[in-house]
Amino acid sequence: MEPRIQYAKTSDGVSIAFWTLGEGMGFVHMPWIHFSHIQLEWQSDDWRSVCESLARKRMLVRYDGRGTGLSDREVTDHSLEAHLLDLEAVVDKLGMKQFAVFASTFAGPPAIAYAARHPERVSHLLLWHAYARTSDWERSPRLQATRALIDKDWESYTETVAYAAMGWSAGEQARRFAALIRESTSQEFLVRRLNMFSSIELDVTPYLPQVTQPTLVLHRRHAPWPDVDAARSLAAGIPNARLAFVLSMNGMSQAEFPSMKSRIAFGPPRLIAAPTSGVP
Numbered sequence: 001m002e003p004r005i006q007y008a009k010t011s012d013g014v015s016i017a018f019w020t021l022g023e024g025m026g027f028v029h030m031p032w033i034h035f036s037h038i039q040l041e042w043q044s045d046d047w048r049s050v051c052e053s054l055a056r057k058r059m060l061v062r063y064d065g066r067g068t069g070l071s072d073r074e075v076t077d078h079s080l081e082a083h084l085l086d087l088e089a090v091v092d093k094l095g096m097k098q099f100a101v102f103a104s105t106f107a108g109p110p111a112i113a114y115a116a117r118h119p120e121r122v123s124h125l126l127l128w129h130a131y132a133r134t135s136d137w138e139r140s141p142r143l144q145a146t147r148a149l150i151d152k153d154w155e156s157y158t159e160t161v162a163y164a165a166m167g168w169s170a171g172e173q174a175r176r177f178a179a180l181i182r183e184s185t186s187q188e189f190l191v192r193r194l195n196m197f198s199s200i201e202l203d204v205t206p207y208l209p210q211v212t213q214p215t216l217v218l219h220r221r222h223a224p225w226p227d228v229d230a231a232r233s234l235a236a237g238i239p240n241a242r243l244a245f246v247l248s249m250n251g252m253s254q255a256e257f258p259s260m261k262s263r264i265a266f267g268p269p270r271l272i273a274a275p276t277s278g279v280p
Contacts, residue, residue, distance in 0.1 A: 002042055005070060008093035011087040017052065017070035018063035018090045025123075026099030027063050028091065029054065031085060031135030033106035034193060035184035037069035038062045044176060061099070062089045067193065068184045080204070080276050083110040084127075104128040105226075106197075109204045109236075116210035127217040127234060129226065134202040136230040143225045147194065154187040164225075182232040208237030210261065 003019035010016060019038055031038075041047040054060045057194040065086050067078070075082075086111065091099065100123050103111030105215040108130025112222035132175070146164065149157040155178070162178035163170060170177075215238045219231035228245070 002039075003048075005039060006093070008089040010082075011064070012082070012085055014066045014072045014075055014082075014086070016063055016066065016072075016086050016089050016091075018061060020094065021051055021060045021062075022058055024058040026091075026096045027054060027058045027060050028087070028096075028099050029060060029100050030087065030101065030103045030107040030111055031063060031065040031068065031102060033065050033068075033110075034190060034195040035068055035181045036064045037180055037184040039070060040183055042181050046173060046176075055223070058100075059088065061094065062098075063087075064184075067080075067112045069271050073186075073189070074107070078193050080110055080113060080202060082106075084114055087111075087114055091121070095145070098123050100124040102125065103130055105130060109202055112204045112211060112234075115213055115215075116204075116207035119210075119212050122213050125211065125213050125238075126218070127215065128218045129231075129235060130217070131221070131226045131230040132203065132208060132234060132237070134197060134206045134231070136226045140239050146200070148192055150187065151192070158182050171183060203235075205233075205237060208234065209239060211238045212240060217241055217243045217246055219243070221245045 003021050005017055008016045008018060017038060019042075051060060051062070063086065065083060066075045067073055071086075092262065098121055099113050101115060103126070105128075108127055109132065110123065111127065111130070112132065115125050146157070146160050149160060157173065158178040158181040161181065162174040166174045166177060199234055215235075216232050217235040217238070219228055221228060231243060231245075235241045
């Protein structure tokens with residue numbers, strides 16, 4: 001049965017769509033910030049399998065960030081603080097006192113800031129291909145080449161992003177992801193948001209020493225962006241962090257998430273990752 005779509009209102013008046021699945025300790029899977037559509041994800045066999053796996057023995061929480069998916073699309077505030085309000089609205093609506101947080105790429109900075117500010121609420125932090133500074137992401141030549149497509153060919157841009165994220169051999173799976181991106185947001189909105197992100201130097205590095213929760217930093221060694229230095233910086237800056245490299249030329253596919261997440265135990269007192277080849 002499809003999870004029931006619910007809404008939470010942020011303190012600045014934005015309606016955030018979310019659903020929950022399962023029972024037990026909370027596991028908040030933050031959106032990728034720039035595009036997300038929790039209803040279409042569930043309709044995908046790949047993502048539905050991932051979500052069902054993540055919801056075993058815990059309550060999985062998924063939401064669309066402001067400007068994407070089923071949340072309010074017409075928004076103008078794309079700041080770090082705005083994305084913190086989205087997360088805060090959802091967990092407060094659910095009355096969650098403590099929960100683990102999973103964040104990838106663009107969701108990394110708000111997740112880090114929230115964990116630092118609310119150590120009593122975030123029990124564990126899992127970061128996948130995340131970064132602390134905008135420059136860690138923007139410096140990639142391949143990213144700049146991909147970004148140049150967005151004004152010229154929306155479909156080519158979304159497919160390039162999908163293949164880069166999931167691997168060039170992903171085939172139909174990547175094409176479905178590209179279609180989901182196009183349904184999640186509009187070309188005009190994403191151009192505005194990306195231009196805003198590029199114009200500022202977002203830096204949550206000062207928060208890293210304040211993240212006291214057990215933290216697992218996961219990174220695919222050969223990923224095109226961000227590079228491995230971003231992962232090393234996160235792990236070095238967070239006192240209770242563990243760094244694990246996944247050895248593969250491709251990005252993580254949706255089908256890989258259950259096996260990756262099964263390596264992680266969320267019980268106290270610490271986050272544990274099973275041995276992974278290539279871990280420094």
